[in-house]
Amino acid sequence: MPIEFAVDEHVTRLAERVREFVREVVLPEEQACDGVLHDGPEPLRRRLQQAARDAGVFAPHVAREWGGAGLDLRGQAVVFEAAGYSLLGPLALNIAAPDEGNMHLLAKVAGEEQRKRYLAPLAAGEVRSCFAMTEPAPGAGSDPRALATTATRVPGGWRIDGRKWFISGADGAAFAICMARTGGVPGDAGGATMFLVDAAVPGMQIVRTIATLDEGLFGGHSEVVFDGCVVGKDAVLGEVDRGFDYAQVRLGPARLTHCMRWLGAARRAQDVALDRAATRSAFGRPLAELGMVQQLIADSEIDIEAARALLWRACWELDQGRPGAQHTSIAKTFVAEAVHRVVDRAVQICGALGISADAPLARLYREVRPFRIYDGPSETHRWAIARRATKARAALR
Missing domain, CATH: 2.40.110.10 (Butyryl-CoA Dehydrogenase, subunit A, domain 2)
Known part of the structure; x- marks a missing residue:
């Protein structure tokens, strides 16, 4: 069965609405609070989520019976990346961790009464x-x-x-x-x-x-x-x-949705770097015409495209009902490290601006670094990837 990379038209339209919503509504809110949310400003969450409902982009991942669009993982990959362009985008759409992963788990494992009691208010944004x-x-x-x-x-x-x-x-x-x-x-x-x-x-x-x-x-x-x-x-x-079995129901897709959201952050960092390279001159030429800056830009474009391809492949595996542990681990490891590289290069291109609060890159840098630890550190995933590859090869002997 061929892997389909074409995006359904309704997903494309939804992603475009999300991009517009993030650009016009969410980014100004992020700039106002500098993306710092650990204190849990509830009025901000309520305000953003109501705006998302009004824009018709709220909870796209949950089933229609719970008020969502029922997107599969491939559809989520497109829409979540668009939302992840802002640190507050996933919160606004009610697709942020850990709630998004818990909704998936409850939909798959919970009984009918548990879904009514826990999934319904969670999907509606009434609780966290x-x-x-x-x-x-x-x-x-x-x-x-x-x-x-x-x-x-x-x-x-x-x-x-x-x-x-x-x-x-x-x-x-x-x-x-x-x-x-x-x-x-x-x-x-x-x-x-x-x-x-x-x-x-x-x-x-x-x-x-x-x-x-x-x-x-x-x-x-x-x-x-x-x-x-x-x-x-x-x-x-x-x-x-059966808790460990259910953990795999949650953790596999949750690792991929983390990748989706952070890929949006990488795209934003690259856009900041591209704008800076086009407008800032050094040695009589725009930065974008300097060879070493061009290499940084090119390497980031490669990382973003490769990360997206690996992510979509893993999503396709899970959407087909196939065991996706290997592809999920590969995607999580590569995307976590690629996103960090993209943000790091953007900081380097922007120089002093990149490490200041005048640009979003310093905040993005602090946010994306832990992703190489969360949801399984890269070393653990590499160990599991190598073990599966060795076992698969041995089975052919």
């Missing part, structure tokens, strides 16, 4: 959520099997105990999807279960917001403690002991 898996060492991180948080059966439900950190968007979230061990010991490949935990449930507490290099994620990154947190039987998401 978080995904609580990562733990301080020696707990779950790049190796989820190290999961140490436990969930123990009690009358009527489960008691959750453990400590999570770098939980994105936890501050102000209405609920968490918490990964806890219901069987086995840390290091085992199974025995994890996902739980839906309302923020008001006693025993779940945000103990601090962690200061990080990036500041553009709404609600920041928090350390969360579960101490005798009791939830009912209906809090189990999916089936008991």
Whole structure:
């Protein structure tokens, strides 16, 4: 079956509306706050999301029954990149992490009542959520099997105990999807279960917001403690002991949607660099006519196009229902590093302007650097890529 690179007309039209919306509505809001969102300015989120509804570009990824456009991953790749041109674009469209990934997970795994209770308000932008898996060492991180948080059966439900950190968007979230061990010991490949935990449930507490290099994620990154947190039987998401399976349902597409959004940021950085190269002169010539600057520009164009091609290939694999772990890891690793290279080159081309607050590049630089760590560091993905390639080759001998 051939890989189709043509973009459906309705996706093209939607992406163009998103570009116009970002240009006219979102970028001025970003400039006003410098893209700093870790304090979670709720009025800004509400204002942007209402503007997105009015523009007809809100929640394009969710099914029509939940108020969205029902785009597949290839359609999302085009629209999310357009939204990612601004740090606030994904927030405005309600396609930002972690909510976007949680919507996908709930749509795939949650029961009917859970979808009504959690997915419906999340898709409508009425609430926010978080995904609580990562733990301080020696707990779950790049190796989820190290999961140490436990969930123990009690009358009527489960008691959750453990400590999570770098939980994105936890501050102000209405609920968490918490990964806890219901069987086995840390290091085992199974025995994890996902739980839906309302923020008001006693025993779940945000103990601090962690200061990080990036500041553009709404609600920041928090350390969360579960101490005798009791939830009912209906809090189990999916089936008991299948949490690691469900994590893959979420993490594969979520890695790709991260790539989509950051590819938009790379395109913006390149545009800033191109404008600067065309208008700034040195040694009697525009920067754009200097060979070394031309090489920087060309290399960034190559990185953007290659990243987009790898991303679309991985999206196609998942849209076809194929196991896309290898292509997803390849895309995530390459895009994360390519985006960083593009922004870094843009800073170099712009010189002193690039490291100042007079241009968006310094902020973009701080925001994109952690992407090489989030959703699996590049080293972990490379290990997995090599392992799969070696195994596939051995099977042919």
